[in-house]
Amino acid sequence: MNTKWYGTYALLLGIVSFFTGELVTFIMLGFILIALININTTLKKIYNKDNEQS
Numbered sequence: 001m002n003t004k005w006y007g008t009y010a011l012l013l014g015i016v017s018f019f020t021g022e023l024v025t026f027i028m029l030g031f032i033l034i035a036l037i038n039i040n041t042t043l044k045k046i047y048n049k050d051n052e053q054s
Helices: 004-020 023-053
Strands: none
Touching: 004 023
């Protein structure tokens, strides 16, 4: 998924969570999503660094 779509996806989930009353769940899932994006970015950097050295 392209990074420009993360904001759109979060906005859509925020609107849905507002109408269903699940704001706390939305906030917690947002933290989890941010953590997973950071892990993914770090792993890609490590992978690219290892491929350059080979």
